[in-house]
Amino acid sequence: MSIQRMGLSTAIALALGAGVALGGSANLLSLLTQAIIYAVFAIGVGLLLRQNGMVSFGHALFFGSAGYIVGILLQLKAMPAEAVILVTLLALTAIAFLMGLVIVRVPGIAFGMLTLAIGQMFYLTASRSRGLTGGADGMGIDWPSTLFGVEMSKLVKPDMMFLICWVTLVGVMLLLALLLRTRFGSISEAVRDNEERARFIGIRTLLPRAAVYALSATVTGVAGLLSALNTGFVSPENLHWSLSGVTLMMVVVGGYRVLWGPALGAVVYFLAKDILGHYADHWMAIFGTILIVVIVFSPTGIAGAMAKLVRGKSQPGALAKTLGH
Amino acid sequence: MNTSNSELVLDAQDVAIHYGGVKAVDGVALSLRKGQIHGLIGPNGAGKSTVIDAITGRVPLTRGKVLLGGVDVTALGPTQRRLRGLSRSFQRTSIFTQMMVRQQVELASYKMGVADSGADADAILEELDLMHLSHAVAADLGYGEQRRLDLALALVGGPAVLLLDEPMAGLSVKESHDLAKHLQALTSRWDVSVLLVEHDMDVVFGISDVVTVFELGRVIATGDPAAVRADPRVRTAYLGSAA
Numbered sequence: 170m171s172i173q174r175m176g177l178s179t180a181i182a183l184a185l186g187a188g189v190a191l192g193g194s195a196n197l198l199s200l201l202t203q204a205i206i207y208a209v210f211a212i213g214v215g216l217l218l219r220q221n222g223m224v225s226f227g228h229a230l231f232f233g234s235a236g237y238i239v240g241i242l243l244q245l246k247a248m249p250a251e252a253v254i255l256v257t258l259l260a261l262t263a264i265a266f267l268m269g270l271v272i273v274r275v276p277g278i279a280f281g282m283l284t285l286a287i288g289q290m291f292y293l294t295a296s297r298s299r300g301l302t303g304g305a306d307g308m309g310i311d312w313p314s315t316l317f318g319v320e321m322s323k324l325v326k327p328d329m330m331f332l333i334c335w336v337t338l339v340g341v342m343l344l345l346a347l348l349l350r351t352r353f354g355s356i357s358e359a360v361r362d363n364e365e366r367a368r369f370i371g372i373r374t375l376l377p378r379a380a381v382y383a384l385s386a387t388v389t390g391v392a393g394l395l396s397a398l399n400t401g402f403v404s405p406e407n408l409h410w411s412l413s414g415v416t417l418m419m420v421v422v423g424g425y426r427v428l429w430g431p432a433l434g435a436v437v438y439f440l441a442k443d444i445l446g447h448y449a450d451h452w453m454a455i456f457g458t459i460l461i462v463v464i465v466f467s468p469t470g471i472a473g474a475m476a477k478l479v480r481g482k483s484q485p486g487a488l489a490k491t492l493g494h
Numbered sequence: 495m496n497t498s499n500s501e502l503v504l505d506a507q508d509v510a511i512h513y514g515g516v517k518a519v520d521g522v523a524l525s526l527r528k529g530q531i532h533g534l535i536g537p538n539g540a541g542k543s544t545v546i547d548a549i550t551g552r553v554p555l556t557r558g559k560v561l562l563g564g565v566d567v568t569a570l571g572p573t574q575r576r577l578r579g580l581s582r583s584f585q586r587t588s589i590f591t592q593m594m595v596r597q598q599v600e601l602a603s604y605k606m607g608v609a610d611s612g613a614d615a616d617a618i619l620e621e622l623d624l625m626h627l628s629h630a631v632a633a634d635l636g637y638g639e640q641r642r643l644d645l646a647l648a649l650v651g652g653p654a655v656l657l658l659d660e661p662m663a664g665l666s667v668k669e670s671h672d673l674a675k676h677l678q679a680l681t682s683r684w685d686v687s688v689l690l691v692e693h694d695m696d697v698v699f700g701i702s703d704v705v706t707v708f709e710l711g712r713v714i715a716t717g718d719p720a721a722v723r724a725d726p727r728v729r730t731a732y733l734g735s736a737a
Contacts, residue, residue, distance in 0.1 A: 369576050370606065
């Protein structure tokens with residue numbers, strides 16, 4: 170995608186968000202806010218799959234940890250809330266990078282199991298440490314009365330919260346799209362496609378993999394921060410592997426080959442939950458069926474199917490081009 | 495081409511690779527002089543690919559050492575050896591399937607430290623007749639084109655030594671002959687020396703300056719192609735059984 174098209178898409182997306190914020194009901198806005206927070210989360214998980222070819226079953230670790238770190242740092246009252254947000258993201262990135270240096274060496278399913286194990290380790294720790302995290306009951310996040318110069322009471326209104334999350338989503342996607350156009354994007358693609366060959370063209374493959382892992386954790390951490398702001402609360406459930414699993418479903422349904430695929434998956438998931446939830450208690454069974462249908466008929470997800478429709482199937486390479494570049 | 499007295503660019507001494515009790519390669523010496531094409535033949539399982547893996551640092555040596563331009567590189571990994579001018583292609587096509595042709599060649603060129611990686615990539619694509627496919631995704635290429643792309647990735651950065659592991663595998667007779675001619679031209683134009691593992695005997699004996707024959711992890715004959723072809727041990731061990 171050219172820079173001009175990127176700029177245009179961003180402008181359209183922002184205008185669309187403003188329109189929805191002005192016109193949407195409070196109910197719709199809070200549903201969409203939730204969907205968008207998970208869209209950011211799913212983009213983090215999808216990024217790891219797209220750029221590294223790795224499936225994480227433990228990304229909730231970064232989602233929940235963001236909430237806990239913010240909550241604990243705010244409790245300590247050692248620095249302003251704006252600094253807390255920055256420190257949280259930097260800390261998560263650094264921790265994930267160090268973790269990445271170790272775990273990205275492990276291939277395939279073993280990597281997934283490792284992420285699952287580490288995630289569950291933190292889940293249990295958070296559930297048991299009543300003094301620090303409030304244990305299984307979770308902890309309230311003590312946001313100050315103003316954040317970035319805006320009163321908290323205004324920030325938490327549905328339209329404002331939706332707008333914050335939407336702008337963050339668009340910003341994250343734009344930054345990632347720009348980053349993936351750079352040399353770093355090509356190097357990580359090469360390492361994903363063929364690690365051995367990458368070594369034989371002079372690429373040291375560990376650092377790019379660890380960097381992608383860290384980046385995907387940062388994005389997931391941003392989602393965790395938005396959730397902490399939206400609900401003012403964090404509990405061990407935010408660290409649980411089932412949350413990582415649900416996000417992975419969003420990634421698969423939406424499609425991970427394009428950046429916006431996972432975000433689309435998140436929106437589809439929440440709309441399905443809301444609409445199907447009215448008719449059936451076990452709406453997950455229906456969503457599960459959707460998941461199976463997508464996997465069987467369009468392994469590249471809804472985004473992949475859409476790209477195929479737009480570009481046409483006959484043109485060789487069109488699909489890969491649309492998806493990859 | 496008379497290359498028998500030129501500088502030694504690659505010298506593998508007493509190379510051994512043992513997997514437990516299995517001696518895949520056992521005490522092999524192989525050298526390559528500047529500008530040479532050195533053919534390496536032998537039946538399946540003779541240890542040809544293993545030697546290439548050993549020279550490029552893909553598998554660790556049990557014994558022996560590898561000198562590149564007179565410098566001992568035995569302790570270095572594949573990336574380091576590649577940066578010092580030791581390049582290879584793979585028996586199974588090894589390319590970046592989801593990336594565009596020029597994008598990956600240019601990336602390789604950049605990582606090899608070529609100042610103008612764009613121009614270098616274009617020159618290589620031109621050389622291997624891939625220019626018209628610059629913006630195609632590698633997965634969409636035909637088999638022959640993918641083999642050439644594999645070769646392009648190996649040629650990036652002007653390596654001193656090129657190890658080709660069955661570059662003709664799966665190609666038609668005509669494609670093989672074209673590639674063989676191409677290789678010969680390349681050697682002088684790009685100033686690269688080639689160690690060629692190949693099953694196609696006509697190709698190996700046709701373009702090699704030196705031929706080495708492997709059997710069961712050992713060298714049974716080495717030297718001038720005509721002399722090797724006439725060697726009775728080679729005839730019984732290999733050519734006889736293959737013909």
